[in-house]
Amino acid sequence: MxxxxxxxxxxxxxxxxxxxxxxxxxxxxxxxxxxxxxxxxxxxxxxxxxxxxxxxxxxxxxxxxxxxxxxxxxxxxxxxxxxxxxxxxxxxxxxxxxxxxxxxxxxxxxxxxxxxxxxxxxxxxxxxxxxxxxxxxxxxxxxxxxxxxxxxxxxxxxxxxxxxxxxxxxxxxxxxxxxxxxxxxxxxxxxxxFLPISPISGRVLYVPMKEVNAKDGTVTFADEDGRDVTLPVTGGxxxxxxxxxxxxxxxxxxxxxxxxxxxxxxxxxxxxxxxxxxxxxxxxxxxxxxxxDENGEKISKSKGNGLTIDEWLTYASPESLALFMFQKPRSAKKLYFDVIPRAVDEYLQLLAAYPWQEGKAKLDNGVWHIHGGTPPATELPVTFALLLNLVAASNAEDKSVLWGFIKRHFPGTSPEASPLLDQLAGYAVRYYTDFVKPKKRHRAADEVERAALTALSDALAKAPSGASAEDLQAIIYDVGRAVPRYQDFEAKNATPEKPGVSNAWFNSIYEILLGESKGPRFGSFIALYGVAETRALIASALNGELVAAEEKAS
Structure with a gap:
């Protein structure tokens, strides 16, 4: 600073x-x-x-x-x-x-x-x-x-x-x-x-005191064998x-x-x-x-029904955990594996915003408190949620696969130059493998969805080389806007000539292509994954390959 x-x-x-x-x-x-x-x-x-x-x-x-x-x-x-x-x-x-x-x-x-x-x-x-x-x-x-x-x-x-x-x-x-x-x-x-420690058994005894001698600093009680014992209150x-x-x-x-x-x-x-x-x-x-916990029950050490420290750190950084602690400590919050991706991305967003904030905003930013007033200067080109979807689409079992996509879209980046991004890539592979993949369920497209996804693939084929995430997102909107099922005339700035696009369009994309109900901005995903790779993913989905592979694995 x-x-x-x-x-x-x-x-x-x-x-x-x-x-x-x-x-x-x-x-x-x-x-x-x-x-x-x-x-x-x-x-x-x-x-x-x-x-x-x-x-x-x-x-x-x-x-x-x-x-x-x-x-x-x-x-x-x-x-x-x-x-x-x-x-x-x-x-x-x-x-x-x-x-x-x-x-x-x-x-x-x-x-x-x-x-x-x-x-x-x-x-x-x-x-x-x-x-x-x-x-x-x-x-x-x-x-x-x-x-x-x-x-x-x-x-x-x-x-x-x-x-x-x-x-x-x-x-x-x-x-x-x-x-x-x-x-x-x-x-x-x-x-x-006073709870005396039994000289006989070594147990902590919950028994009444027969005498408390303030002058001598002793207590007298009946030990487990029934005999009276006098012990000093000092010395353990x-x-x-x-x-x-x-x-x-x-x-x-x-x-x-x-x-x-x-x-x-x-x-x-x-x-x-x-x-x-x-x-x-x-x-x-x-x-x-x-x-x-995920069932709304109080976390207990003896039950072991909450996340352990080591479990969080397997899938995310300690800084993301610290942010989770900083936010609304007087509000009851569920603490289970599903909260981790959001905590990671919120930390990254606050970290990126910090250098541009004014004094008071900096002090109210959670990263100031996490890092004792000196947050590191770091800005990452991708979100954790986007990395998770990249793992899903590429079936990556090692972070090196993710780096292939990252280096192609962001020349000059490397694990050595961006250790935090490298760390996030490793977290994403582990989190996806343990929590997303077992629950992932691709579904087949109906006729309307099949036509819409075919139109999306054709539109992407015409996208200029090096199209930005914003340009690709605009293509996705234009395709969805042309499908009556996905038109939203009540959306902000919608007109009869140019309706908005409902979330149903994006839900269909996520469910059919990624096997999940939600995801990041799909234009950003395409930019990172690649237009050709996304078109191949659409083709695999429409050919039934994604559903068949899932059924075979189960």
């Missing part, structure tokens, strides 16, 4: 209205009121490693990072920031996830801390919790997040939480006064914010129930900002009160909507 462009962006900061800037402004107001501010703002994200990390986990880190970068921009980088990714890996394994190998082998370890459960995936990680932590960190590192990782097991056992745990023992009744009104009568009778001998744990962690670490899903929204006031009881100031919150 030039110095002038950079100055334009900086001058527009006051007017930026993208949601990370709005959250950053709230955080600035908090800091201005904070007494004893030590010069560092702490952002935190939480992760429950009861199952493999999923995209929602990544989204929390990505979105928090966006707020962090907006805060740094608004404060001119004069205030230090930290991002702590905290794993609740000392939680007991309450149920065995569906998506692990040999579930029966984990049954003896139910209720044990996740970092004490054997790793069902094998390898070098000593426990299930360690494995899942590593899976999260691997991706965060690959993406380049600036963060610190924290393990609840380590913090409890190393003494990092000892001070707040001793304070919880001193203020035990005040914590109970917060919690008990939120519980049913049966739960009230046995509830304790106990952990806190999840609601008090939220507030205690905020108080212990001095967290300034944390976002969480809508399923935590009703509990947020409880977290805040616990934090205050323990002498802390609750952080600023941001509540986001939950992701849904």
């Amino acid at each position: 030039s110095d002038a462009a950079s100055d334009s962006v900086l001058s527009a900061l006051a007017d930026a209205r993208a949601w990370p800037f709005e959250e950053a402004r709230r955080l600035i107001k908090r800091i201005e009121k904070r007494k004893g501010f030590d010069g560092t703002v702490l952002f935190e994200t939480g992760y429950g490693p009861s199952g493999l990390p999923h995209i929602g986990t990544f989204g929390e880190v990505a979105r928090t990072t966006m707020v962090r970068r907006a805060f740094e921009a608004l404060t001119g980088g004069q205030i230090k920031t930290r991002l702590l990714c905290f794993s609740d890996d000392m939680d007991g394994m309450r149920k065995i996830p569906d998506n692990v190998p040999d579930r029966a082998a984990l049954e003896p370890y139910l209720q044990m801390p996740l970092t004490a459960v054997p790793n069902p995936f094998g390898g070098d990680y000593p426990s299930f919790g360690h494995h899942n932590n590593a899976m999260l960190r691997r991706f965060l590192d690959t993406f380049g997040f600036d963060y610190e990782f924290a393990s609840a097991t380590e913090f409890y056992k190393s003494g990092r939480f000892d001070e707040v745990l001793l304070r919880a023992a001193e203020r035990y009744q005040a914590i109970m006064d917060v919690m008990l009104p939120t519980l049913g009568a049966e739960r009230q009778a046995t509830y304790s914010p 001998n106990v952990k806190l129930q999840w609601k008090p744990d939220f507030g205690a962690r905020w108080a212990a670490l001095g967290v300034d900002f944390e976002m969480f899903g809508k399923d935590h929204q009703t509990n947020a006031p409880i977290y805040d009160k616990i934090c205050q009881v323990l002498g802390g100031t609750p952080p600023e919150h941001y509540v986001y909507e939950l992701f849904l």
Whole structure:
């Protein structure tokens, strides 16, 4: 970005209205009121490693990072920031996830801390919790997040939480006064914010406390064999129930900002009160909507019904995933494989628009937030949707086939000169093979469609060499406009002499030639695929070859 462009962006900061800037402004107001501010703002994200990390986990880190970068921009980088990714890996394994190998082998370890459960995936990680932590960190590192990782097991056992745990023992009744009104009568009778780790079995015990000794910093309870046991609350001998744990962690670490899903929204006031009881100031919150699977059900780590991080990255770039997270975080969105192509193309469109936008528009553009204010200068000649249709038409099984078409239409391009385009070509082949091809169903043309496609082929044969995508699109419109079935007299600028063209014409093209119900601008497709190749494709469709090949394959 030039110095002038950079100055334009900086001058527009006051007017930026993208949601990370709005959250950053709230955080600035908090800091201005904070007494004893030590010069560092702490952002935190939480992760429950009861199952493999999923995209929602990544989204929390990505979105928090966006707020962090907006805060740094608004404060001119004069205030230090930290991002702590905290794993609740000392939680007991309450149920065995569906998506692990040999579930029966984990049954003896139910209720044990996740970092004490054997790793069902094998390898070098000593426990299930360690494995899942590593899976999260691997991706965060690959993406380049600036963060610190924290393990609840380590913090409890190393003494990092000892001070707040001793304070919880001193203020035990005040914590109970917060919690008990939120519980049913049966739960009230046995509830304790402290969960001791059984010296006998190593399990996390949900048992009432017989005594809480604030002076000695101990709790007494009945262990699994019925005998009373007294343990110090420090040193990893106990952990806190999840609601008090939220507030205690905020108080212990001095967290300034944390976002969480809508399923935590009703509990947020409880977290805040616990934090205050323990002498802390609750952080600023941001509540986001939950992701849904293709059936509209909430994504669950234990069910494994959502996309994993690795699955998205098999078919698209991390930047496209980050854009998906940036867009409308307070609206429920379906998160499954079908959303990937659109996310990729929207990212590319915003990236191409960024250099031409004014200061405020740049700051509201998602790519500013994805790239921390410095998006790369990239403009691609084709869309991801167009590459997918090129794969469909050419039956490409390797991206080198796509490059043959790309180089012919865009001389001078190459995988070496355009690494992003090369990456997209690989994504397109994999996505098409796994998700489009199995669902693709060509159909035969009826008599009207046969005549229209024959007319299209004849018109393309007369197109001048090197015809542009716009010229080819105009030919497609002219052919469709001459067919009564496809005439649209209510279209914008339509006249009785020159009607518009209905979507039915394009739907017929896609269904008959590509085996799909929709696609990109077909003129752009022809320009990339080639006029001769498109005419050959039409001939194959009208000869019944496409339908026959599909029937043979099935």
